[in-house]
Structures are given as C-alpha cells and as structure tokens.
Amino acid sequence: MTGKHHDDDDHDHAHGHEENGHHAHGHDAHHDHHHDNHYSDMQARVRALETVLTQKGLIDPQALDAIVDTYETKIGPRNGAQVVAKAWTDKTFAEWLATDATAAIASLGFTGRQGEHMRAVFNTKETHNLVVCTLCSCYPWSVLGLPPVWYKAPAYRAKAVIDPRGVLQEFGVVLPEAQKIRVWDSTAELRYLVVPQRPAGTEGWSEEQLADLVTRDSMIGTGLARPTVEVAA
C-alpha cells in the first residue's frame, strides 16, 4: 500500500489542474516513458467479468452506462461551474447568490436531495475561501457531484483548519502573504460553494466559455479558476 496517498493526490491533481507533463509524484500508474496502455489487475478483472457477461447476453451495456452515469456524472462539478460562470457575468445573480445561495442555485435547477442550505463564499483579492468538513465529509453534492477522495481523508479534514496555507501549497496554490484564508466548516445542514475570482483577460466571454475555466477544486477552494492561457493552449 505504499504511495497510496500520493496516487490519490496525483489522481485529483490531474483533474483539477489538467495534465501538463510531469507531476511531482510520478508513481507507477503513470507510464511516462512509453506510449502503451496499462490495466491494473482490478481494471482487467472487471473488464473480464464484463466480457463474459456480455458474451452470455446477461448484461445490457447501455443499461450499465446509465447506472454509472446516474451515480457518477449526471450530477457533477459542471453544475457548480455554471453557477460560478453566471455569477461572473450577471451582477444581479451574483448578489442573489451572495444573499440567498440556496434559492439562486435552485433557480438553475440544482437542488440538494435533503434540502440542505447552500452558502456561496466569494474569493477576493483580500480573502481566499477554503471549504472543509471536519466532522465527516459533508459536501455540496448538488453542485459538485461526488466528493474527491482527499476531501474525505482525515489528513485534509484536520490540516485544512490548522494550516490552510500549507494545504493549499500541497495543491500547488501559493497565495500572496497578504491574502487571508478563511476556512468554512460544512455541516449536514449548510454546505459551501466557493466562487473563485474571475481570471484576467476574460472580458466578453460567454457563460459557457467561462464555465470551462471553473474547476471542481476551485469551488472547494483548493484550487483557482484556470488561467486563460491554459485554455487557449
């Protein structure tokens, strides 16, 4: 099990910041040195089971995809990205989001399953916001989908409160010394959505274009919105 946490880190960084070649912790999962694919034992085992079941006509691949889709992707960070992009472009919506996030978010069709309340916290030059759940792993499911592995890990839950700047550094985010970091502890009743700062050079961009800049991590506060150069590349 050595390197397990690093692997998880790698996995999530890859999602949050886009692949850009070399990672600090390059473990065996990344075969940078050649171009072939690799299946782990478990990946291959599941594919093998699928193959047998398909050959015997016991599964309907479309139904399978629908199940995965329901649990994994229908609700995802894209919902939250839409909320953020709208707040960046529509001042009235941003104000509504600031005063009554639950209603503003619901107006876009995203409602929590258990009626939990949402609060949006806006990053500014002065303050960066970071969300954690120290008790368990409460997460704004309706806008961000399934929580990342690290969000549920005791290490993140404990350290985010004690040393948020250190946590951000682990995610590759270094903030100016003068920028304060405010940590928000979620509860079962109240979930937080971070509205990252709108990247420079995006004047006149459509909501859709802007939403592509909003990563999951930027809405938890462990990342920033993607700079425009990264998108153009």
Add this chain to the structure above:
Amino acid sequence: MSQCEPLSPVSQSPGLPLSPEGAPAFAEPWQAQAFALTVHLNERGLFSWSEWAENLSREVHRPERAEDGSDYFDAWVAALSHLLAEKGVADAETVLALQHSWQRAAEATPHGQPIELANDPLR
C-alpha cells in the same frame, strides 16, 4: 425527502463508501463499473440482495483486508466473481484468463486508441 430515482438495494451494501447524501463514492472508474454490474445483475434477478450481501460480507471480513477499508472494492469484485462462479456463469479460470488477455491487449494498444480484446497478441 428524496425526489431522486429509487436506489437499488445493492447500493445499501454495508461499508460502501458513501457521500453524505447516501450516494456511492468511487475512487476509480473500475469501481463504478463493478458497482454498476452488480446493481444491474441484481435488478435482472441473477442473484438476490441477500445472496449478494452474504458474499460481500464474507469477502470484506477476510483477515487480510485493509483496516481502513481502502480495498473495499477489491472485496466487492471478489464477491461478484465468486457469486458468478457459483451461479455457473463464469468460472474462475475463464475470468482469470480473460483478465490476463485484457492486460496484454492494453499493453499492445497504442496510447490514444481504444483498448479492445482483439488487440491481445496471444488471442
């Protein structure tokens, strides 16, 4: 309370990593795939929920399992494999041979192209 689609009993498996709202959480896509396979086969009546629960419980409680539950889906896949063998759907040898075949196929497939079983050089 919940307006969402009713969840399969399989998604109530004890020990399944869950989000606070009760939806399963997956660390890697194969875990979601294994979960979906099980839900699907249970819904199609290949095995009952109690049969599944019994098999999963036996795998999860093996002494060699990690204490932090990090290999929960390994146990899940082992339980599914065992159940399929028991039902005469797929014996262990066939599955293992196919597993190795998929691994060879993956290695033989250039990056960026879909991995297909036919790419296994030994097939």
